[in-house]
Amino acid sequence: MRLKRTILILGIILLAWWSIIYVFLINNLTYNRNKDSTGSIDGQLMTLENGLEEQFVMNKALISEAQQFLENKKYMENSKNNFLGLQNIQIPVLVFACNRITVTRCLDKLLQYRTDENRFPIIVSQDCDHEETTDAIKKYSSQITLIQQPDQSDIQVPPKEKKFKGYFKIARHYGWALNQMFFHFNYSSVIIVEDDLEVAPDFFEYFLATYPLLLKDESLWCISAWNDNGKQDLINLDRPDLLYRTDFFPGLGWMLTRKLWLELYTKWPISYWDDWMRDPSQRRDRSCIRPEISRTRTFGKIGVSNGMFFEKHLKYITLNEQNVPFIKLNLSYLLKENYDREFVKNVYKCPLVDYEDLYYNKIAFQGPVRMMYEKMSEYKLITKKFGLMDDFKSGVPRTAYKGIVTFHYRGRTVHLTPYLGWKGYDVSWS
Numbered sequence: 001m002r003l004k005r006t007i008l009i010l011g012i013i014l015l016a017w018w019s020i021i022y023v024f025l026i027n028n029l030t031y032n033r034n035k036d037s038t039g040s041i042d043g044q045l046m047t048l049e050n051g052l053e054e055q056f057v058m059n060k061a062l063i064s065e066a067q068q069f070l071e072n073k074k075y076m077e078n079s080k081n082n083f084l085g086l087q088n089i090q091i092p093v094l095v096f097a098c099n100r101i102t103v104t105r106c107l108d109k110l111l112q113y114r115t116d117e118n119r120f121p122i123i124v125s126q127d128c129d130h131e132e133t134t135d136a137i138k139k140y141s142s143q144i145t146l147i148q149q150p151d152q153s154d155i156q157v158p159p160k161e162k163k164f165k166g167y168f169k170i171a172r173h174y175g176w177a178l179n180q181m182f183f184h185f186n187y188s189s190v191i192i193v194e195d196d197l198e199v200a201p202d203f204f205e206y207f208l209a210t211y212p213l214l215l216k217d218e219s220l221w222c223i224s225a226w227n228d229n230g231k232q233d234l235i236n237l238d239r240p241d242l243l244y245r246t247d248f249f250p251g252l253g254w255m256l257t258r259k260l261w262l263e264l265y266t267k268w269p270i271s272y273w274d275d276w277m278r279d280p281s282q283r284r285d286r287s288c289i290r291p292e293i294s295r296t297r298t299f300g301k302i303g304v305s306n307g308m309f310f311e312k313h314l315k316y317i318t319l320n321e322q323n324v325p326f327i328k329l330n331l332s333y334l335l336k337e338n339y340d341r342e343f344v345k346n347v348y349k350c351p352l353v354d355y356e357d358l359y360y361n362k363i364a365f366q367g368p369v370r371m372m373y374e375k376m377s378e379y380k381l382i383t384k385k386f387g388l389m390d391d392f393k394s395g396v397p398r399t400a401y402k403g404i405v406t407f408h409y410r411g412r413t414v415h416l417t418p419y420l421g422w423k424g425y426d427v428s429w430s
Protein backbone atom coordinates (compact mmCIF):
# COMPACT_ATOMS: atom_id res chain seq x y z
CA MET A 1 0.00 0.00 0.00
CA ARG A 2 2.69 2.45 1.05
CA LEU A 3 4.62 1.60 -2.07
CA LYS A 4 1.67 2.38 -4.32
CA ARG A 5 1.20 5.71 -2.65
CA THR A 6 4.87 6.57 -3.03
CA ILE A 7 4.67 5.83 -6.73
CA LEU A 8 1.51 7.91 -7.12
CA ILE A 9 3.06 10.86 -5.32
CA LEU A 10 6.21 10.60 -7.42
CA GLY A 11 4.03 10.57 -10.54
CA ILE A 12 2.22 13.73 -9.51
CA ILE A 13 5.48 15.48 -8.69
CA LEU A 14 6.86 14.52 -12.07
CA LEU A 15 3.80 15.81 -13.89
CA ALA A 16 3.84 19.07 -11.98
CA TRP A 17 7.52 19.46 -12.71
CA TRP A 18 6.98 18.98 -16.45
CA SER A 19 4.18 21.55 -16.46
CA ILE A 20 6.25 24.18 -14.66
CA ILE A 21 9.20 23.64 -16.99
CA TYR A 22 6.96 23.80 -20.05
CA VAL A 23 5.36 27.07 -18.97
CA PHE A 24 8.72 28.46 -18.03
CA LEU A 25 10.33 27.61 -21.35
CA ILE A 26 7.46 29.01 -23.38
CA ASN A 27 7.53 32.21 -21.31
CA ASN A 28 11.23 32.54 -21.69
CA LEU A 29 10.89 32.09 -25.42
CA THR A 30 8.19 34.75 -25.76
CA TYR A 31 10.06 37.04 -23.44
CA ASN A 32 13.23 36.70 -25.45
CA ARG A 33 11.35 37.28 -28.69
CA ASN A 34 9.73 40.47 -27.40
CA LYS A 35 12.89 41.73 -25.86
CA ASP A 36 15.08 41.09 -28.86
CA SER A 37 13.13 41.14 -32.08
CA THR A 38 16.34 40.86 -34.08
CA GLY A 39 17.25 37.53 -32.44
CA SER A 40 16.78 34.72 -34.92
CA ILE A 41 13.94 32.29 -34.43
CA ASP A 42 16.46 29.52 -35.04
CA GLY A 43 18.46 30.58 -32.03
CA GLN A 44 15.35 30.66 -29.89
CA LEU A 45 14.26 27.26 -31.08
CA MET A 46 17.69 25.92 -30.25
CA THR A 47 17.45 27.38 -26.76
CA LEU A 48 14.08 25.73 -26.35
CA GLU A 49 15.45 22.46 -27.67
CA ASN A 50 18.46 22.52 -25.36
CA GLY A 51 16.25 23.38 -22.44
CA LEU A 52 13.92 20.50 -23.23
CA GLU A 53 16.82 18.11 -23.67
CA GLU A 54 18.22 19.06 -20.28
CA GLN A 55 14.81 18.54 -18.78
CA PHE A 56 14.61 15.17 -20.44
CA VAL A 57 17.80 13.97 -18.77
CA MET A 58 16.62 15.35 -15.46
CA ASN A 59 13.26 13.64 -15.70
CA LYS A 60 14.88 10.37 -16.60
CA ALA A 61 17.05 10.84 -13.55
CA LEU A 62 13.96 11.43 -11.42
CA ILE A 63 12.41 8.23 -12.66
CA SER A 64 15.70 6.49 -11.99
CA GLU A 65 15.70 7.73 -8.44
CA ALA A 66 12.29 6.22 -7.89
CA GLN A 67 13.48 2.93 -9.38
CA GLN A 68 16.56 3.00 -7.23
CA PHE A 69 14.36 3.33 -4.19
CA LEU A 70 12.34 0.26 -5.20
CA GLU A 71 15.44 -1.71 -6.11
CA ASN A 72 17.12 -1.01 -2.80
CA LYS A 73 13.98 -2.11 -1.02
CA LYS A 74 13.88 -5.32 -3.04
CA TYR A 75 17.56 -5.93 -2.45
CA MET A 76 17.20 -5.47 1.28
CA GLU A 77 14.38 -7.99 1.33
CA ASN A 78 16.46 -10.47 -0.66
CA SER A 79 19.79 -9.98 0.99
CA LYS A 80 18.85 -12.35 3.77
CA ASN A 81 19.45 -15.01 1.18
CA ASN A 82 22.77 -13.49 0.25
CA PHE A 83 23.25 -14.02 -3.50
CA LEU A 84 19.61 -14.37 -4.46
CA GLY A 85 19.67 -10.81 -5.74
CA LEU A 86 22.45 -11.74 -8.17
CA GLN A 87 20.46 -14.21 -10.20
CA ASN A 88 18.97 -11.78 -12.70
CA ILE A 89 21.30 -8.89 -12.34
CA GLN A 90 22.84 -7.46 -15.49
CA ILE A 91 26.24 -5.83 -15.24
CA PRO A 92 27.14 -4.09 -18.50
CA VAL A 93 30.67 -3.18 -19.53
CA LEU A 94 30.97 0.32 -20.97
CA VAL A 95 34.03 0.70 -23.22
CA PHE A 96 35.20 4.23 -23.98
CA ALA A 97 36.57 4.64 -27.48
CA CYS A 98 37.68 7.58 -29.57
CA ASN A 99 40.16 7.41 -32.42
CA ARG A 100 42.28 4.34 -31.67
CA ILE A 101 41.54 1.25 -33.68
CA THR A 102 43.47 -0.74 -31.05
CA VAL A 103 40.16 -0.75 -29.18
CA THR A 104 39.84 -4.15 -30.89
CA ARG A 105 42.50 -5.55 -28.56
CA CYS A 106 40.36 -4.50 -25.61
CA LEU A 107 37.16 -5.89 -27.16
CA ASP A 108 38.77 -9.21 -28.19
CA LYS A 109 39.80 -9.91 -24.60
CA LEU A 110 36.42 -8.91 -23.20
CA LEU A 111 34.67 -11.23 -25.66
CA GLN A 112 37.15 -14.04 -25.04
CA TYR A 113 36.49 -14.04 -21.28
CA ARG A 114 32.81 -13.11 -21.20
CA THR A 115 30.93 -16.10 -19.81
CA ASP A 116 27.41 -14.87 -20.32
CA GLU A 117 26.38 -12.32 -22.92
CA ASN A 118 23.01 -11.62 -21.35
CA ARG A 119 24.47 -10.93 -17.97
CA PHE A 120 27.38 -8.86 -19.28
CA PRO A 121 26.28 -6.77 -22.27
CA ILE A 122 29.15 -4.80 -23.82
CA ILE A 123 28.40 -1.25 -24.90
CA VAL A 124 31.07 0.74 -26.74
CA SER A 125 30.67 4.47 -26.52
CA GLN A 126 32.59 6.31 -29.20
CA ASP A 127 33.52 9.97 -29.22
CA CYS A 128 35.56 11.75 -31.93
CA ASP A 129 33.70 10.52 -35.06
CA HIS A 130 36.79 8.65 -36.23
CA GLU A 131 35.64 6.56 -39.17
CA GLU A 132 38.30 3.86 -39.08
CA THR A 133 37.59 3.22 -35.41
CA THR A 134 33.85 3.15 -36.02
CA ASP A 135 34.36 0.56 -38.78
CA ALA A 136 36.59 -1.57 -36.54
CA ILE A 137 33.91 -1.55 -33.82
CA LYS A 138 31.07 -2.29 -36.23
CA LYS A 139 32.80 -5.52 -37.28
CA TYR A 140 31.74 -7.03 -33.96
CA SER A 141 28.12 -6.61 -35.05
CA SER A 142 25.64 -8.03 -32.55
CA GLN A 143 28.24 -9.11 -29.98
CA ILE A 144 28.40 -5.53 -28.78
CA THR A 145 26.30 -2.35 -28.89
CA LEU A 146 27.79 0.81 -30.33
CA ILE A 147 26.62 4.23 -29.18
CA GLN A 148 28.12 7.51 -30.41
CA GLN A 149 28.54 10.76 -28.57
CA PRO A 150 26.47 13.25 -30.61
CA ASP A 151 28.03 16.48 -29.32
CA GLN A 152 31.14 17.04 -31.43
CA SER A 153 31.17 20.81 -30.87
CA ASP A 154 34.39 22.54 -29.93
CA ILE A 155 34.99 23.07 -26.22
CA GLN A 156 36.07 26.46 -24.90
CA VAL A 157 39.18 25.82 -22.84
CA PRO A 158 41.00 28.43 -20.73
CA PRO A 159 44.13 29.52 -22.70
CA LYS A 160 46.47 28.07 -20.07
CA GLU A 161 44.88 24.63 -20.46
CA LYS A 162 44.83 24.49 -24.26
CA LYS A 163 47.11 21.47 -24.37
CA PHE A 164 44.82 19.62 -21.96
CA LYS A 165 41.77 19.97 -24.18
CA GLY A 166 41.62 16.18 -24.48
CA TYR A 167 40.75 15.93 -20.79
CA PHE A 168 37.77 18.24 -21.32
CA LYS A 169 36.52 16.03 -24.15
CA ILE A 170 36.94 12.91 -22.05
CA ALA A 171 34.95 14.38 -19.18
CA ARG A 172 32.15 15.41 -21.54
CA HIS A 173 32.12 11.95 -23.09
CA TYR A 174 32.01 10.24 -19.68
CA GLY A 175 29.12 12.41 -18.58
CA TRP A 176 27.10 11.72 -21.70
CA ALA A 177 27.79 7.95 -21.81
CA LEU A 178 27.02 7.38 -18.14
CA ASN A 179 23.74 9.26 -18.52
CA GLN A 180 22.96 6.88 -21.38
CA MET A 181 23.82 3.80 -19.34
CA PHE A 182 21.83 4.72 -16.26
CA PHE A 183 18.96 6.83 -17.63
CA HIS A 184 18.46 5.52 -21.15
CA PHE A 185 19.47 1.84 -20.88
CA ASN A 186 18.36 1.86 -17.28
CA TYR A 187 21.19 -0.29 -15.85
CA SER A 188 21.70 -0.30 -12.11
CA SER A 189 25.49 -0.64 -12.27
CA VAL A 190 28.21 -0.25 -14.89
CA ILE A 191 31.79 -1.46 -15.31
CA ILE A 192 33.92 1.16 -17.06
CA VAL A 193 36.83 0.21 -19.30
CA GLU A 194 38.89 2.37 -21.65
CA ASP A 195 40.07 1.44 -25.11
CA ASP A 196 43.67 0.85 -24.01
CA LEU A 197 42.91 -1.75 -21.35
CA GLU A 198 42.97 -5.50 -21.62
CA VAL A 199 41.26 -7.63 -19.02
CA ALA A 200 42.15 -10.75 -17.04
CA PRO A 201 40.42 -14.15 -17.43
CA ASP A 202 38.44 -13.71 -14.19
CA PHE A 203 37.57 -10.05 -14.79
CA PHE A 204 33.82 -10.71 -15.01
CA GLU A 205 33.63 -13.02 -12.03
CA TYR A 206 35.58 -10.54 -9.92
CA PHE A 207 33.00 -7.83 -10.53
CA LEU A 208 30.03 -10.13 -10.19
CA ALA A 209 31.21 -11.43 -6.83
CA THR A 210 32.06 -8.01 -5.40
CA TYR A 211 28.85 -6.37 -6.59
CA PRO A 212 26.88 -7.33 -3.45
CA LEU A 213 29.55 -5.64 -1.32
CA LEU A 214 29.06 -2.43 -3.26
CA LEU A 215 25.31 -2.55 -2.63
CA LYS A 216 25.52 -3.52 0.97
CA ASP A 217 28.35 -1.38 2.28
CA GLU A 218 27.59 2.35 2.17
CA SER A 219 31.23 3.15 2.82
CA LEU A 220 32.20 1.61 -0.54
CA TRP A 221 31.73 3.59 -3.72
CA CYS A 222 33.64 1.57 -6.29
CA ILE A 223 35.17 -1.74 -7.18
CA SER A 224 38.40 -1.41 -9.13
CA ALA A 225 40.35 -3.98 -11.10
CA TRP A 226 43.59 -2.08 -10.60
CA ASN A 227 46.48 -2.21 -8.13
CA ASP A 228 48.55 0.97 -8.46
CA ASN A 229 51.53 -0.86 -6.96
CA GLY A 230 50.87 -4.05 -8.90
CA LYS A 231 54.39 -4.58 -10.29
CA GLN A 232 55.71 -8.11 -10.30
CA ASP A 233 58.18 -7.66 -7.42
CA LEU A 234 55.64 -5.87 -5.20
CA ILE A 235 52.79 -8.39 -5.27
CA ASN A 236 52.19 -11.87 -3.90
CA LEU A 237 51.81 -14.03 -6.99
CA ASP A 238 50.50 -16.89 -4.85
CA ARG A 239 47.48 -14.88 -3.70
CA PRO A 240 45.46 -13.86 -6.76
CA ASP A 241 42.35 -14.22 -4.57
CA LEU A 242 43.44 -11.48 -2.17
CA LEU A 243 41.48 -8.22 -2.12
CA TYR A 244 41.80 -5.00 -0.13
CA ARG A 245 39.94 -1.83 0.66
CA THR A 246 41.52 1.43 -0.44
CA ASP A 247 40.74 5.11 0.10
CA PHE A 248 42.50 5.92 -3.17
CA PHE A 249 40.22 5.87 -6.22
CA PRO A 250 42.19 3.71 -8.69
CA GLY A 251 39.93 3.81 -11.77
CA LEU A 252 41.32 1.74 -14.68
CA GLY A 253 38.56 -0.83 -14.93
CA TRP A 254 36.02 0.01 -12.25
CA MET A 255 32.38 -0.40 -11.31
CA LEU A 256 29.90 2.14 -10.01
CA THR A 257 26.19 1.99 -9.20
CA ARG A 258 23.35 4.13 -10.45
CA LYS A 259 22.97 5.37 -6.90
CA LEU A 260 26.43 6.93 -7.09
CA TRP A 261 25.77 8.36 -10.54
CA LEU A 262 22.59 10.02 -9.27
CA GLU A 263 24.80 11.77 -6.76
CA LEU A 264 27.53 12.79 -9.24
CA TYR A 265 25.84 13.58 -12.54
CA THR A 266 24.42 16.98 -11.56
CA LYS A 267 27.88 18.30 -10.67
CA TRP A 268 30.00 16.30 -13.13
CA PRO A 269 33.12 18.37 -13.90
CA ILE A 270 34.15 19.75 -17.30
CA SER A 271 37.62 18.15 -17.09
CA TYR A 272 39.98 15.98 -15.01
CA TRP A 273 37.09 13.86 -13.76
CA ASP A 274 39.26 11.28 -11.97
CA ASP A 275 41.08 13.79 -9.77
CA TRP A 276 37.77 15.50 -9.17
CA MET A 277 36.41 12.21 -7.83
CA ARG A 278 39.40 11.96 -5.50
CA ASP A 279 38.57 15.32 -3.96
CA PRO A 280 37.20 14.96 -0.40
CA SER A 281 33.93 16.67 -1.34
CA GLN A 282 33.18 13.88 -3.82
CA ARG A 283 34.85 10.94 -2.08
CA ARG A 284 33.34 11.72 1.28
CA ASP A 285 35.50 9.16 3.09
CA ARG A 286 34.37 6.29 0.94
CA SER A 287 36.62 3.45 -0.24
CA CYS A 288 37.03 1.11 -3.18
CA ILE A 289 37.91 -2.57 -3.36
CA ARG A 290 41.14 -3.36 -5.22
CA PRO A 291 42.91 -6.63 -5.96
CA GLU A 292 46.41 -7.79 -5.01
CA ILE A 293 47.00 -8.60 -8.69
CA SER A 294 45.44 -6.31 -11.30
CA ARG A 295 42.60 -7.55 -13.49
CA THR A 296 43.36 -4.98 -16.16
CA ARG A 297 46.55 -3.91 -17.89
CA THR A 298 47.05 -0.90 -20.10
CA PHE A 299 48.79 -1.53 -23.35
CA GLY A 300 49.68 2.08 -23.89
CA LYS A 301 47.98 5.17 -25.01
CA ILE A 302 49.23 7.73 -27.46
CA GLY A 303 47.44 11.00 -27.14
CA VAL A 304 45.77 12.49 -24.12
CA SER A 305 47.42 10.64 -21.30
CA ASN A 306 51.02 11.20 -20.33
CA GLY A 307 53.23 8.83 -22.31
CA MET A 308 56.00 9.15 -19.71
CA PHE A 309 53.73 7.79 -17.02
CA PHE A 310 53.12 4.72 -19.13
CA GLU A 311 56.80 4.17 -19.87
CA LYS A 312 57.92 4.66 -16.30
CA HIS A 313 55.14 2.89 -14.53
CA LEU A 314 51.95 1.59 -16.04
CA LYS A 315 53.58 -0.90 -18.38
CA TYR A 316 55.12 -2.83 -15.46
CA ILE A 317 51.80 -3.65 -13.81
CA THR A 318 51.22 -7.42 -13.84
CA LEU A 319 47.95 -8.79 -15.20
CA ASN A 320 46.50 -11.76 -13.35
CA GLU A 321 46.49 -14.91 -15.49
CA GLN A 322 44.67 -17.38 -13.23
CA ASN A 323 40.98 -17.95 -12.74
CA VAL A 324 39.88 -17.25 -9.19
CA PRO A 325 36.37 -18.54 -8.36
CA PHE A 326 35.44 -15.33 -6.53
CA ILE A 327 31.77 -16.20 -6.48
CA LYS A 328 32.51 -19.15 -4.19
CA LEU A 329 34.69 -17.17 -1.81
CA ASN A 330 33.53 -15.56 1.39
CA LEU A 331 34.29 -11.90 0.76
CA SER A 332 32.65 -10.49 3.86
CA TYR A 333 36.08 -9.75 5.35
CA LEU A 334 35.99 -6.71 3.05
CA LEU A 335 32.94 -5.14 4.69
CA LYS A 336 33.99 -2.14 6.72
CA GLU A 337 32.98 -3.46 10.12
CA ASN A 338 34.98 -6.69 9.60
CA TYR A 339 37.91 -5.13 7.82
CA ASP A 340 38.46 -2.36 10.34
CA ARG A 341 38.37 -4.87 13.13
CA GLU A 342 40.49 -7.66 11.61
CA PHE A 343 42.77 -6.22 8.94
CA VAL A 344 43.66 -3.00 10.70
CA LYS A 345 44.22 -4.78 14.02
CA ASN A 346 46.51 -7.34 12.38
CA VAL A 347 48.52 -4.61 10.66
CA TYR A 348 49.36 -2.92 13.93
CA LYS A 349 50.27 -6.24 15.54
CA CYS A 350 53.12 -6.76 13.04
CA PRO A 351 56.64 -6.11 14.32
CA LEU A 352 57.96 -2.67 13.44
CA VAL A 353 61.12 -2.67 11.33
CA ASP A 354 63.48 -0.15 9.85
CA TYR A 355 63.17 0.27 6.11
CA GLU A 356 66.91 -0.22 5.61
CA ASP A 357 66.86 -3.56 7.43
CA LEU A 358 64.08 -4.70 5.13
CA TYR A 359 65.77 -3.32 2.05
CA TYR A 360 69.13 -4.94 2.85
CA ASN A 361 67.48 -8.18 3.93
CA LYS A 362 68.68 -8.02 7.55
CA ILE A 363 65.50 -9.24 9.22
CA ALA A 364 66.03 -12.62 10.88
CA PHE A 365 62.40 -13.74 11.22
CA GLN A 366 59.70 -14.66 8.73
CA GLY A 367 56.24 -13.17 8.35
CA PRO A 368 54.66 -9.77 7.83
CA VAL A 369 56.27 -6.58 9.10
CA ARG A 370 55.37 -2.95 9.56
CA MET A 371 57.27 0.22 8.74
CA MET A 372 56.22 3.65 9.86
CA TYR A 373 56.21 7.11 8.26
CA GLU A 374 55.52 10.45 9.86
CA LYS A 375 56.53 13.20 7.45
CA MET A 376 55.80 13.39 3.76
CA SER A 377 59.53 13.41 2.97
CA GLU A 378 59.89 10.13 4.85
CA TYR A 379 57.03 8.60 2.90
CA LYS A 380 58.61 9.66 -0.39
CA LEU A 381 62.01 8.32 0.61
CA ILE A 382 60.71 4.87 1.57
CA THR A 383 58.39 4.47 -1.41
CA LYS A 384 61.14 5.49 -3.85
CA LYS A 385 63.48 2.95 -2.27
CA PHE A 386 61.04 0.09 -2.82
CA GLY A 387 59.73 1.21 -6.19
CA LEU A 388 56.24 2.04 -4.96
CA MET A 389 54.23 4.93 -6.34
CA ASP A 390 55.19 7.97 -4.29
CA ASP A 391 52.46 10.44 -5.24
CA PHE A 392 49.27 11.62 -3.54
CA LYS A 393 45.89 12.79 -4.73
CA SER A 394 44.04 15.01 -2.30
CA GLY A 395 46.58 13.83 0.26
CA VAL A 396 45.82 10.11 -0.19
CA PRO A 397 48.78 7.87 -1.15
CA ARG A 398 48.04 5.31 -3.85
CA THR A 399 46.43 2.10 -2.48
CA ALA A 400 46.29 3.55 1.06
CA TYR A 401 43.60 2.52 3.52
CA LYS A 402 43.54 4.62 6.69
CA GLY A 403 47.02 5.72 5.65
CA ILE A 404 48.26 2.10 5.45
CA VAL A 405 50.01 1.11 2.21
CA THR A 406 50.36 -2.66 1.94
CA PHE A 407 52.68 -4.43 -0.50
CA HIS A 408 54.71 -7.58 -0.88
CA TYR A 409 58.48 -7.65 -0.71
CA ARG A 410 60.90 -10.60 -0.83
CA GLY A 411 58.27 -13.13 0.18
CA ARG A 412 56.61 -11.18 2.99
CA THR A 413 53.75 -8.74 3.43
CA VAL A 414 54.83 -5.23 4.38
CA HIS A 415 52.55 -2.56 5.80
CA LEU A 416 53.74 1.01 5.57
CA THR A 417 51.73 2.74 8.27
CA PRO A 418 51.33 6.29 9.52
CA TYR A 419 52.54 7.30 12.98
CA LEU A 420 50.44 6.63 16.04
CA GLY A 421 47.90 9.35 16.56
CA TRP A 422 47.43 9.88 12.82
CA LYS A 423 44.37 12.08 12.30
CA GLY A 424 43.55 11.43 8.65
CA TYR A 425 44.86 12.45 5.23
CA ASP A 426 46.51 15.82 4.86
CA VAL A 427 45.46 17.41 1.55
CA SER A 428 48.64 19.49 1.55
CA TRP A 429 50.66 16.32 0.87
CA SER A 430 51.16 16.19 -2.86
Ligand SMILES: *[C@@H]1O[C@H](CO)[C@@H](O)[C@H](O)[C@H]1NC(C)=O
Binds near residue numbers: 025032047
Ligand atom coordinates in the same frame (compact mmCIF):
# COMPACT_ATOMS: atom_id res chain seq x y z
C1 LIG B 1 15.96 32.17 -20.86
O1 LIG B 1 16.42 33.26 -21.63
C2 LIG B 1 17.76 33.72 -21.37
C3 LIG B 1 18.03 34.92 -22.27
O2 LIG B 1 17.24 35.98 -21.97
C4 LIG B 1 18.75 32.60 -21.59
O3 LIG B 1 20.09 33.03 -21.26
C5 LIG B 1 18.39 31.40 -20.74
O4 LIG B 1 19.28 30.32 -21.03
C6 LIG B 1 16.95 30.98 -21.01
N1 LIG B 1 16.60 29.88 -20.10
C7 LIG B 1 16.15 28.70 -20.53
C8 LIG B 1 15.93 27.67 -19.49
O5 LIG B 1 15.93 28.48 -21.71
Ligand SMILES: *[C@@H]1O[C@H](CO)[C@@H](O)[C@H](O)[C@H]1NC(C)=O
Binds near residue numbers: 067071185186188
Ligand atom coordinates in the same frame (compact mmCIF):
# COMPACT_ATOMS: atom_id res chain seq x y z
C1 LIG C 1 14.18 -0.07 -15.59
O1 LIG C 1 14.60 -1.06 -14.67
C2 LIG C 1 13.66 -1.39 -13.68
C3 LIG C 1 14.31 -2.39 -12.76
O2 LIG C 1 15.62 -2.02 -12.51
C4 LIG C 1 12.39 -1.92 -14.32
O3 LIG C 1 11.45 -2.18 -13.33
C5 LIG C 1 11.84 -0.90 -15.31
O4 LIG C 1 10.74 -1.40 -15.99
C6 LIG C 1 12.92 -0.48 -16.33
N1 LIG C 1 12.43 0.61 -17.15
C7 LIG C 1 12.65 0.68 -18.46
C8 LIG C 1 12.11 1.86 -19.15
O5 LIG C 1 13.26 -0.19 -19.08
Ligand SMILES: *[C@@H]1O[C@H](CO)[C@@H](O)[C@H](O)[C@H]1NC(C)=O
Binds near residue numbers: 330331333334
Ligand atom coordinates in the same frame (compact mmCIF):
# COMPACT_ATOMS: atom_id res chain seq x y z
C1 LIG D 1 32.54 -15.33 6.23
O1 LIG D 1 33.55 -14.57 6.85
C2 LIG D 1 33.14 -13.87 8.03
C3 LIG D 1 34.32 -13.11 8.54
O2 LIG D 1 34.79 -12.19 7.62
C4 LIG D 1 32.63 -14.83 9.06
O3 LIG D 1 32.16 -14.12 10.17
C5 LIG D 1 31.50 -15.66 8.46
O4 LIG D 1 31.09 -16.63 9.40
C6 LIG D 1 31.95 -16.34 7.18
N1 LIG D 1 30.81 -17.02 6.57
C7 LIG D 1 30.84 -18.28 6.16
C8 LIG D 1 29.62 -18.80 5.56
O5 LIG D 1 31.84 -18.97 6.29
